[in-house]
Amino acid sequence: MGRGDLTVDEWTRLKPHLPKTRQRGGRWSSHRRVINGILFRNRTGVPWRDLPARFGPWKTVYERHRRWSADGTWERGFDLVPRSPTRRRGTQEPAAGAGKRRTPLQHRPDEGLGRSRGGLTCKIHLAGEGGRRPLAFLLTPGQWGDAPQLIPVMERVRVARQEGGRRRTRPDHLGGDKAYSSRRNRRYLRRRQIKHTIPEPKDQRANRKRRGSQGGRPTSFDKTIYKRRNEVERTINALKNSRAVATRYDKRAYIFHGTVTVAAIRLWLRP
Template sequence: MSGRGELTDAAWERIGPLLPKRGGRGRPWRDHRQVVNGVLWRRRTGAPWRDLPERYGPWATLLEYLQIRYDAVRRVDWTVSVDSTINRAHQHSVGACKRRAADGGTLEDPGHSQMRQALGRSRGGLTTKIHLAVDGRGLPLSIVLTPGNINDATAFSQVLDNIRIPRAVTGRPRTTPARLLGDKAYSSWAIRHLLRRRGIAAAIPERRDQMANRRRRGDKGGRPPAFDKNIYRTRNVVERCFARLKQFRAIATRFDKLAERYRAGIVIAALVLWLREPAADYLSDRL
């Protein structure tokens, strides 16, 4: 039996055998299902860790499990869409430990600390931007965090590099989408060149200033980039994915001080989205 928002028995049957078994010396691990359900409860409610119900175990133990990574599935729609969303950072997310200088003296500059923890100041205050790549069904393949004031194109190469799905049996992991869909924020020469070099077809609309500049140059401006409007219409799967992820309150608003913990919570929520797909076969070498 599972409670509201917890892993169902069917979902647990998929991922339970994939979790690592405790070996060697040391304290025994807490029940994996209890731990994962505790993390899901916190993601869903946005409550502080210290308010975690006792049935999920000590809150400090759960923090050790936040670096959860999932391997992907055998069947993926490799028409990949990319986009980003800005989430406001709660005041509790500010104040992570700053690095000290080598001599143990001056603290790290607050601006550098915020950059390292993916916090950026904009009109709405401190924010974090989630950069996402999803497959054709809107399931997350790559998650990258930056401060909220970072341009989408700046993080694109990292988002693309983070797409990595191991093969079912042997062979190198697949890292190359068949086609990539992005809005005008990704319309740059550097991004289009990167996609051509990797053999990835692009469906990215050209910005007006780029069209005007090309026309102004005449024959030297070159041909307009290929753009398929029909395929581009399917890009809304990434917007729908953001809407599903933001059903978790601790994702819609950032409460975590450390960027790695906030991202780990997003990975856990992404895992839940994968588990809700009835036709998917799950593989993982670590969770």
């Protein structure tokens, strides 16, 4: 086993969620070796053609990653990889909720790229449960705002139960920075009965006061809970330990989405 390869325990947990046969017949072979090649590329960011020979033909590794990014295999793995109950802690622990089918991954005409201050960039919007474990994420062009993405990200939260049954889709408490503060987001969270700690920006606070009674009540804010918001930043940093996530090398958005999903699965597999 090389550095960064799947351990026996990680492979045992991941293997049941991988397809055994191809769509057009025949059996897949060397899953573990190919996935180790994908993980190596994720960690180092090397071009696919420069993969070490111990992972087999580079095109086999690339094609399997591309296919599984397109057909939802990585997405299903992210949904189904067992989550240890001891890791469900903190302000973003999921509570029981109705299960939902995730929208199939579509090819984006903009490929998730857009102009921002940093140039041509892609942004990752993420919900984490604490302990550097991602629950859901969404890719958007770099110039898209944060606030409009809160609801789409929350709609993608689906945590498999250890005992089976309906997925967990609703956290007990949600923490976010002021970029996610909007009346639309707060109405959504109240409607779903999700407690939240999101600071109100000065301009929104001044506008609410200027409107008087029509501006609504002041938003509640717990400084102690808000201190835990750094956990989602640490989760993003953990994902970006994979150089292929920190710097996007994939041209197509669906392949980069698969690259981020593989990094997220690895965070869940590790003890």
